[in-house]
Amino acid sequence: MNFEIPPGLTDLLQEFTVAVLRTRPSNLEAFAADYFNNLNEKKNGPLKLSGALRFQENDTVNIIEPSDGHGSSNEDDDDDSFVGPPSSYRDRRKSVSAERYDPEADDEGDYTKVVNPKSDEQRRRLNDAIKHILLFRSLDHEQMQEVLDAMFEKIVDPGEEIIAQGDDGDNFYLIDDGKYDIYVNIDGKRKLVGNYNNEGFFGELALMYNMPRAATIIAASRGTIWGLDRQTFRRIVLKTAFNKRKKYEKLIEGVPMLSSLDMYERMNVCDALSSQTFRDGQQIIAQGDKADCMYFVEEGNARVAMVNKADPTATVEKEISRVGPGGYFGELALVTNKPRAASVYSVGVTKLAVLDVHAFERLMGPCMDIMKRNIGHYESQLLHIFGDKANISDLR
Template identity: 85%
Template sequence: MFVKATGLADPLVASCLPLNVATVKPGHEIITQGDDGDNFYVIDSGKYDIYVNTDSKNRKLVGNYNDEGFFGELALMYNMPRAATIVAATDGVVWGLDRQTFRRIVLKTAFNKRKKYEKLIEGCDMLKSLDMYERMNVCDALSSQTFKDKERIIAQGDKADCMYFVEEGEVRVAMLNKADPKATSEQEISRVGPGGFFGELALVTRKPRAASVYAIGPTKCAVLDVYAFERLMGPCMDIMKRNIDNYESQLTAIFGDKTNISDLR
């Protein structure tokens, strides 16, 4: 499980590392916000809550891990105090990698990936509501995909499994008006360029895709899968829900009547 969670090459590599395994009980505080970082942790099993201090006496639950994931890397990567508190919510097992080994093996790859996506996230208005810890976790969860000119990225009516952030190029959003039985061709709704995003509405409404999306020229997108979306994007949910009204206004202007995105099939 450790090898799978960290992306290390194989069990032989893992067996050569100075790993420490710990069994934890509910309520066990594994790392504490403000402390110096000593270890990077990988989850083998169990559920873990993430808390961030709101003031000297209170803290806020901002997310959790469930049987997978890792934490504690921020303090080691940026030589800063712990940015959050991690508390075991159930019985579990975690693996620890000491600071020196972490920096030697993991830091370069993780740092390069985060740098790759930091600029993209900084340019996305929706993600500005995330704190640094949350943004770094989004960086870790993203992966890049490239698309050819006119390639369909999303098909209207499909089940939603991810959302996209445009890194390079441009996409067009088009819709077939299913309320009109005579409609035979899609109409363009909007275009999205670098720093923009799309595909989030179906994840918010838990409905099939409301429109199709096509690449305009060579296009590169960062992809956030549905599981990471549900775990990381809670602070952005209000913004995404407000976007539904904006899209519905666009559809009214194009199709001439009120279209409820959340009811589209």
């Protein structure tokens, strides 16, 4: 039976992990069932699992660790249940003890930063590769530099085993170049289930979930990978995700539109947000541009202005409104699938939380009716300012 690791699995599991770290449920199984059932009912209706989340008639769920979506399928029609590692792996030394990590109780006083020297070219390659990984998007510049400092280079030869199913997680790995095969133990036999080709990452789930390695990764060619040790990964990546959610929870509580979201949906929105800061007078949105995100105001104010294109004599922008802390803008073009209807500028220094279009489409469905109703409010504003010459067709 062939399968591929589906796109979006990494994001889904990362969102769930931070939810667990935030709420620290006493019954993890019940929390997970409630979390995923709730999420599925909101978006997909009856439960369906595919790809790396496999199920049998007894509803046993198996998770394959590599999760960047680049794996290719290569599995035959055997039993999908996972078993323990074969005898040749039982004597393998476990890398670290699987202690629980609590980001809220973490004291950085005894934390020693790890620095592995690198050339400017190596740092550039690492930065280009890591900046597209969701796990690292919420890191600020200083934290990202600390991650780059801590990563170490490892040259691997064909046939070299990098991680083994059943071992404790010691490092997160990022592929620089080379080909790597993914194996899992199925029905007592090692089966090839996918591969990486010159890109991807693996090893994060064992560190995030405090669980043994769920797969074995073996180099299929000579290549280069970069490792990040367990302590640095947890102290920076997991703690940053935890603190980010706490910060955005306060912001979201002050946005009336988001009150229609349940707890899990609000947590997912928190995880998807990223911060941007704009200086006084800086343009945030340009009228006529294609929409790629919406914004929530954390600090400062934003000025909304518009040139009335329905009036051929109009060349000067007129201010439509101002948006302060707790307010939002930019959702209109995402709802209508039209270009930006107005421009937006920063008034003073303005800090915004940004929700990109993909997260918007995935998370904001429950708020869509409210946003569509807001179109009538925007139309009233334009009619008040421009009168009969207002071009309200741009809003629908």
